[in-house]
Amino acid sequence: MEELSELLIQVVEDGASIGFLPPMELADAMDYWEDVLTPEVILFVAKRNNRIIGSIQLHLCSKQNGMHRAEIAKLMTHPHYRRNGIGRQLMEKAENRAAREGRTLIVLDTREGDDSNNLYNSLGYIQAGKIPGYAKSANGEMSATIFYYKRIEESI
Template sequence: MTSTVTVFAPTNPTHVALLPSFADIHIACIETDDMIATFTPPLKRDVIIDWWKERAADAAEGKRIIIMALAEDSAGREQLAGYVMLYRPLNEVEPTRAGVEKLLVSPNFRRRGLARMLMEKLEEEAKSHGQTLLMLDTETGSPAEMIYPKLGYIQLGIVPKFGLSPVDGSLIAATFFWKQL
Protein backbone atom coordinates (compact mmCIF):
# COMPACT_ATOMS: atom_id res chain seq x y z
CA MET A 1 0.00 0.00 0.00
CA THR A 2 1.37 3.38 -0.98
CA SER A 3 1.58 6.44 1.23
CA THR A 4 2.38 10.04 0.39
CA VAL A 5 3.11 12.97 2.66
CA THR A 6 2.29 16.47 1.47
CA VAL A 7 1.64 19.98 2.73
CA PHE A 8 -2.02 20.92 3.15
CA ALA A 9 -2.87 23.70 0.70
CA PRO A 10 -5.71 25.85 2.09
CA THR A 11 -6.60 27.05 -1.43
CA ASN A 12 -6.88 23.52 -2.84
CA PRO A 13 -10.55 22.42 -2.81
CA THR A 14 -9.52 18.76 -2.59
CA HIS A 15 -7.51 19.46 0.55
CA VAL A 16 -10.24 21.62 2.10
CA ALA A 17 -12.74 18.80 1.47
CA LEU A 18 -10.59 16.65 3.79
CA LEU A 19 -11.30 18.80 6.87
CA PRO A 20 -14.07 16.44 8.11
CA SER A 21 -11.55 13.59 7.80
CA PHE A 22 -9.10 15.59 9.95
CA ALA A 23 -11.83 15.79 12.58
CA ASP A 24 -12.63 12.07 12.26
CA ILE A 25 -8.99 11.11 12.91
CA HIS A 26 -8.86 13.53 15.83
CA ILE A 27 -11.97 11.90 17.31
CA ALA A 28 -10.72 8.36 16.63
CA CYS A 29 -7.42 9.04 18.41
CA ILE A 30 -9.16 10.47 21.47
CA GLU A 31 -11.68 7.62 21.61
CA THR A 32 -9.24 4.80 20.80
CA ASP A 33 -6.27 5.94 22.85
CA ASP A 34 -7.96 8.07 25.56
CA MET A 35 -5.42 10.74 24.64
CA ILE A 36 -5.40 14.37 25.56
CA ALA A 37 -5.96 16.14 22.24
CA THR A 38 -7.72 19.49 22.73
CA PHE A 39 -11.21 18.05 23.29
CA THR A 40 -12.87 15.93 25.97
CA PRO A 41 -15.86 13.61 25.65
CA PRO A 42 -18.61 13.84 24.79
CA LEU A 43 -17.01 14.79 21.49
CA LYS A 44 -18.94 17.01 19.10
CA ARG A 45 -17.87 16.39 15.50
CA ASP A 46 -19.17 19.75 14.23
CA VAL A 47 -17.16 21.62 16.88
CA ILE A 48 -14.01 19.69 15.94
CA ILE A 49 -14.59 20.33 12.22
CA ASP A 50 -14.90 24.05 13.00
CA TRP A 51 -11.65 23.86 14.98
CA TRP A 52 -9.93 22.35 11.92
CA LYS A 53 -11.37 25.08 9.71
CA GLU A 54 -9.65 27.58 12.02
CA ARG A 55 -6.35 25.67 11.62
CA ALA A 56 -6.83 25.80 7.83
CA ALA A 57 -7.33 29.57 8.09
CA ASP A 58 -4.09 29.77 10.10
CA ALA A 59 -2.37 27.83 7.31
CA ALA A 60 -3.69 30.33 4.76
CA GLU A 61 -2.12 33.13 6.86
CA GLY A 62 1.21 31.29 7.22
CA LYS A 63 0.83 30.77 10.99
CA ARG A 64 0.72 27.00 10.66
CA ILE A 65 1.91 24.44 8.17
CA ILE A 66 -0.24 21.32 8.14
CA ILE A 67 1.43 18.15 6.88
CA MET A 68 -0.86 15.32 5.81
CA ALA A 69 -0.26 11.66 5.11
CA LEU A 70 -2.44 10.05 2.47
CA ALA A 71 -2.51 6.27 2.26
CA GLU A 72 -4.43 3.54 0.51
CA ASP A 73 -6.98 1.64 2.53
CA SER A 74 -7.55 -2.12 2.12
CA ALA A 75 -9.75 -1.42 -0.93
CA GLY A 76 -7.03 0.65 -2.61
CA ARG A 77 -8.74 4.03 -2.03
CA GLU A 78 -6.55 6.95 -0.97
CA GLN A 79 -7.58 8.45 2.37
CA LEU A 80 -6.26 10.89 4.90
CA ALA A 81 -4.28 8.68 7.27
CA GLY A 82 -2.63 11.19 9.61
CA TYR A 83 -1.23 14.66 10.07
CA VAL A 84 0.97 16.96 12.08
CA MET A 85 1.19 20.75 12.31
CA LEU A 86 4.07 23.17 12.55
CA TYR A 87 2.98 26.21 14.56
CA ARG A 88 4.95 29.27 13.52
CA PRO A 89 4.57 31.99 16.19
CA LEU A 90 6.57 34.43 14.04
CA ASN A 91 7.86 37.02 16.44
CA GLU A 92 10.98 39.16 16.32
CA VAL A 93 12.76 37.69 19.35
CA GLU A 94 12.33 33.98 18.52
CA PRO A 95 12.49 33.76 14.73
CA THR A 96 13.90 30.24 14.67
CA ARG A 97 11.42 28.64 17.11
CA ALA A 98 8.33 26.68 16.08
CA GLY A 99 5.98 24.23 17.75
CA VAL A 100 5.01 20.72 16.73
CA GLU A 101 1.30 20.09 17.22
CA LYS A 102 -1.15 17.23 16.74
CA LEU A 103 0.89 14.34 15.42
CA LEU A 104 -2.08 12.02 14.95
CA VAL A 105 -2.28 8.87 12.85
CA SER A 106 -5.58 7.09 12.29
CA PRO A 107 -5.81 3.81 14.21
CA ASN A 108 -6.56 2.20 10.81
CA PHE A 109 -3.17 3.24 9.40
CA ARG A 110 -0.72 2.71 12.26
CA ARG A 111 2.50 0.70 12.15
CA ARG A 112 3.32 1.87 8.60
CA GLY A 113 5.93 4.48 9.48
CA LEU A 114 3.56 7.39 8.87
CA ALA A 115 4.46 9.24 12.10
CA ARG A 116 8.13 9.23 11.07
CA MET A 117 7.27 10.32 7.52
CA LEU A 118 5.09 13.16 8.82
CA MET A 119 7.78 14.38 11.21
CA GLU A 120 10.50 14.22 8.56
CA LYS A 121 8.37 16.36 6.23
CA LEU A 122 7.54 18.76 9.08
CA GLU A 123 11.25 19.20 9.85
CA GLU A 124 12.00 19.77 6.16
CA GLU A 125 9.32 22.48 6.03
CA ALA A 126 10.55 24.06 9.27
CA LYS A 127 14.11 24.29 7.94
CA SER A 128 12.92 25.78 4.66
CA HIS A 129 11.28 28.58 6.68
CA GLY A 130 14.35 29.15 8.88
CA GLN A 131 12.77 27.59 11.94
CA THR A 132 15.36 25.30 13.41
CA LEU A 133 14.30 24.94 17.05
CA LEU A 134 11.25 22.72 17.43
CA MET A 135 9.38 22.25 20.68
CA LEU A 136 6.46 20.03 21.60
CA ASP A 137 4.60 18.42 24.45
CA THR A 138 2.83 15.12 24.73
CA GLU A 139 0.94 13.20 27.35
CA THR A 140 3.33 11.48 29.77
CA GLY A 141 3.11 7.72 29.43
CA SER A 142 1.48 7.84 25.99
CA PRO A 143 2.81 5.93 22.97
CA ALA A 144 3.78 9.30 21.45
CA GLU A 145 6.19 9.91 24.32
CA MET A 146 8.24 6.95 23.02
CA ILE A 147 8.26 8.14 19.37
CA TYR A 148 9.93 11.52 19.80
CA PRO A 149 13.28 10.34 21.27
CA LYS A 150 13.58 7.91 18.33
CA LEU A 151 13.32 10.96 16.06
CA GLY A 152 16.08 12.84 17.87
CA TYR A 153 13.96 14.93 20.25
CA ILE A 154 15.42 15.63 23.68
CA GLN A 155 13.24 15.48 26.75
CA LEU A 156 13.15 18.84 28.50
CA GLY A 157 11.05 17.79 31.46
CA ILE A 158 7.69 16.72 32.81
CA VAL A 159 5.00 19.07 34.05
CA PRO A 160 2.58 17.35 36.44
CA LYS A 161 -1.16 17.96 36.29
CA PHE A 162 -0.91 19.58 32.86
CA GLY A 163 -4.08 18.47 31.04
CA LEU A 164 -7.43 16.83 31.63
CA SER A 165 -7.82 13.12 31.02
CA PRO A 166 -10.64 12.36 28.57
CA VAL A 167 -11.36 9.23 30.63
CA ASP A 168 -12.15 10.69 34.04
CA GLY A 169 -11.25 14.40 34.01
CA SER A 170 -8.24 13.90 36.28
CA LEU A 171 -5.13 15.96 35.65
CA ILE A 172 -2.37 14.18 33.72
CA ALA A 173 1.30 15.09 33.29
CA ALA A 174 2.84 16.27 30.02
CA THR A 175 6.37 15.61 28.80
CA PHE A 176 8.10 18.42 26.89
CA PHE A 177 10.67 17.85 24.13
CA TRP A 178 12.87 19.97 21.88
CA LYS A 179 15.07 19.44 18.86
CA GLN A 180 17.60 21.66 17.14
CA LEU A 181 17.55 21.01 13.39
Protein backbone atom coordinates (compact mmCIF):
# COMPACT_ATOMS: atom_id res chain seq x y z
CA MET A 1 0.00 0.00 0.00
CA GLU A 2 2.82 2.38 0.78
CA GLU A 3 4.46 1.94 -2.63
CA LEU A 4 1.14 2.43 -4.41
CA SER A 5 0.53 5.53 -2.33
CA GLU A 6 3.97 6.90 -3.18
CA LEU A 7 3.29 6.29 -6.88
CA LEU A 8 -0.05 8.07 -6.64
CA ILE A 9 1.55 11.06 -4.92
CA GLN A 10 4.32 11.25 -7.55
CA VAL A 11 1.96 11.25 -10.54
CA VAL A 12 -0.41 13.75 -8.92
CA GLU A 13 2.51 16.05 -8.09
CA ASP A 14 3.61 15.74 -11.72
CA GLY A 15 0.21 17.01 -12.89
CA ALA A 16 -1.68 13.84 -13.81
CA SER A 17 -5.43 14.28 -14.01
CA ILE A 18 -6.57 11.24 -12.07
CA GLY A 19 -9.03 12.76 -9.65
CA PHE A 20 -6.65 14.40 -7.18
CA LEU A 21 -4.91 17.76 -6.90
CA PRO A 22 -1.50 18.49 -5.41
CA PRO A 23 -0.30 18.66 -2.78
CA MET A 24 -1.38 15.17 -1.83
CA GLU A 25 -0.75 13.81 1.65
CA LEU A 26 0.39 10.24 2.24
CA ALA A 27 -2.63 9.62 4.49
CA ASP A 28 -5.00 10.64 1.66
CA ALA A 29 -3.23 8.35 -0.78
CA MET A 30 -3.35 5.45 1.68
CA ASP A 31 -7.08 6.06 2.26
CA TYR A 32 -7.67 5.98 -1.48
CA TRP A 33 -5.98 2.60 -1.93
CA GLU A 34 -7.74 1.10 1.07
CA ASP A 35 -11.13 2.06 -0.37
CA VAL A 36 -10.63 1.31 -4.08
CA LEU A 37 -9.67 -2.35 -4.05
CA THR A 38 -12.86 -4.40 -4.29
CA PRO A 39 -13.71 -7.69 -6.04
CA GLU A 40 -14.80 -5.70 -9.13
CA VAL A 41 -11.44 -3.91 -9.39
CA ILE A 42 -8.44 -5.74 -10.81
CA LEU A 43 -5.15 -3.99 -10.14
CA PHE A 44 -2.04 -4.49 -12.25
CA VAL A 45 1.35 -3.11 -11.27
CA ALA A 46 4.60 -2.65 -13.14
CA LYS A 47 7.79 -3.17 -11.15
CA ARG A 48 11.40 -2.38 -11.76
CA ASN A 49 14.08 -3.37 -9.25
CA ASN A 50 11.31 -4.67 -6.96
CA ARG A 51 9.68 -1.20 -6.80
CA ILE A 52 6.25 -0.31 -8.16
CA ILE A 53 6.70 2.15 -11.03
CA GLY A 54 3.27 1.91 -12.65
CA SER A 55 -0.26 0.67 -12.18
CA ILE A 56 -3.63 0.40 -13.86
CA GLN A 57 -7.08 -0.62 -12.71
CA LEU A 58 -9.64 -2.63 -14.60
CA HIS A 59 -13.11 -2.03 -13.19
CA LEU A 60 -15.52 -4.83 -14.08
CA CYS A 61 -19.09 -3.62 -14.35
CA SER A 62 -21.30 -5.70 -12.07
CA LYS A 63 -24.67 -4.33 -13.23
CA GLN A 64 -26.90 -6.88 -14.95
CA ASN A 65 -26.99 -4.86 -18.15
CA GLY A 66 -23.24 -4.19 -18.10
CA MET A 67 -21.60 -7.56 -17.55
CA HIS A 68 -20.03 -7.24 -21.01
CA ARG A 69 -18.05 -4.07 -20.23
CA ALA A 70 -15.16 -2.84 -18.15
CA GLU A 71 -13.53 0.51 -17.46
CA ILE A 72 -9.86 1.41 -17.43
CA ALA A 73 -9.00 3.69 -14.53
CA LYS A 74 -5.95 5.37 -13.04
CA LEU A 75 -3.24 4.41 -15.52
CA MET A 76 -0.13 5.66 -13.74
CA THR A 77 3.55 5.57 -14.62
CA HIS A 78 6.12 7.11 -12.31
CA PRO A 79 7.45 10.29 -13.96
CA HIS A 80 11.02 8.93 -14.07
CA TYR A 81 9.91 5.87 -16.09
CA ARG A 82 7.63 7.42 -18.70
CA ARG A 83 8.17 6.90 -22.45
CA ASN A 84 9.44 3.34 -21.89
CA GLY A 85 6.31 1.42 -22.92
CA ILE A 86 5.12 0.77 -19.38
CA GLY A 87 1.70 2.36 -19.93
CA ARG A 88 1.24 0.39 -23.13
CA GLN A 89 2.16 -2.89 -21.41
CA LEU A 90 -0.23 -2.17 -18.55
CA MET A 91 -3.03 -1.35 -21.02
CA GLU A 92 -2.42 -4.59 -22.91
CA LYS A 93 -2.47 -6.63 -19.68
CA ALA A 94 -5.76 -5.00 -18.65
CA GLU A 95 -7.30 -5.59 -22.09
CA ASN A 96 -6.25 -9.25 -22.07
CA ARG A 97 -7.73 -9.74 -18.62
CA ALA A 98 -10.95 -8.02 -19.68
CA ALA A 99 -11.23 -10.45 -22.59
CA ARG A 100 -10.63 -13.42 -20.26
CA GLU A 101 -13.40 -12.06 -18.02
CA GLY A 102 -15.77 -12.09 -21.02
CA ARG A 103 -15.80 -8.32 -21.42
CA THR A 104 -16.19 -7.12 -24.99
CA LEU A 105 -16.26 -3.35 -24.42
CA ILE A 106 -13.76 -1.18 -22.58
CA VAL A 107 -14.35 2.48 -21.77
CA LEU A 108 -12.07 5.14 -20.30
CA ASP A 109 -11.64 8.87 -20.07
CA THR A 110 -8.67 11.20 -19.94
CA ARG A 111 -7.92 14.91 -19.94
CA GLU A 112 -7.79 16.52 -23.34
CA GLY A 113 -4.23 17.27 -24.42
CA ASP A 114 -2.51 14.73 -22.16
CA ASP A 115 0.02 12.33 -23.71
CA SER A 116 -2.31 9.48 -22.75
CA ASN A 117 -4.59 10.47 -25.65
CA ASN A 118 -1.84 9.42 -28.08
CA LEU A 119 -1.46 6.09 -26.29
CA TYR A 120 -5.17 5.33 -26.39
CA ASN A 121 -5.44 6.28 -30.05
CA SER A 122 -2.45 4.07 -30.91
CA LEU A 123 -4.12 1.15 -29.13
CA GLY A 124 -7.26 1.47 -31.24
CA TYR A 125 -9.51 3.33 -28.82
CA ILE A 126 -12.19 5.44 -30.46
CA GLN A 127 -13.10 8.88 -29.21
CA ALA A 128 -16.75 8.89 -28.21
CA GLY A 129 -17.06 12.47 -27.06
CA LYS A 130 -15.70 15.35 -25.07
CA ILE A 131 -17.05 17.27 -22.09
CA PRO A 132 -15.61 20.76 -21.61
CA GLY A 133 -14.76 22.00 -18.13
CA TYR A 134 -14.83 18.49 -16.68
CA ALA A 135 -11.76 18.51 -14.43
CA LYS A 136 -9.95 21.21 -12.49
CA SER A 137 -6.17 21.42 -12.67
CA ALA A 138 -3.85 22.43 -9.85
CA ASN A 139 -3.67 25.97 -11.27
CA GLY A 140 -7.47 26.26 -11.21
CA GLU A 141 -7.85 25.87 -14.97
CA MET A 142 -10.77 23.78 -16.14
CA SER A 143 -9.99 21.07 -18.68
CA ALA A 144 -12.09 18.97 -21.01
CA THR A 145 -12.14 15.21 -20.72
CA ILE A 146 -12.33 12.85 -23.66
CA PHE A 147 -14.22 9.58 -23.44
CA TYR A 148 -12.93 6.59 -25.39
CA TYR A 149 -14.15 3.08 -26.06
CA LYS A 150 -12.81 -0.08 -27.64
CA ARG A 151 -14.55 -3.28 -28.64
CA ILE A 152 -12.18 -6.08 -27.78
CA GLU A 153 -13.89 -9.18 -29.10
CA GLU A 154 -12.36 -8.47 -32.52
CA SER A 155 -8.96 -7.21 -31.40
CA ILE A 156 -7.78 -9.75 -28.79
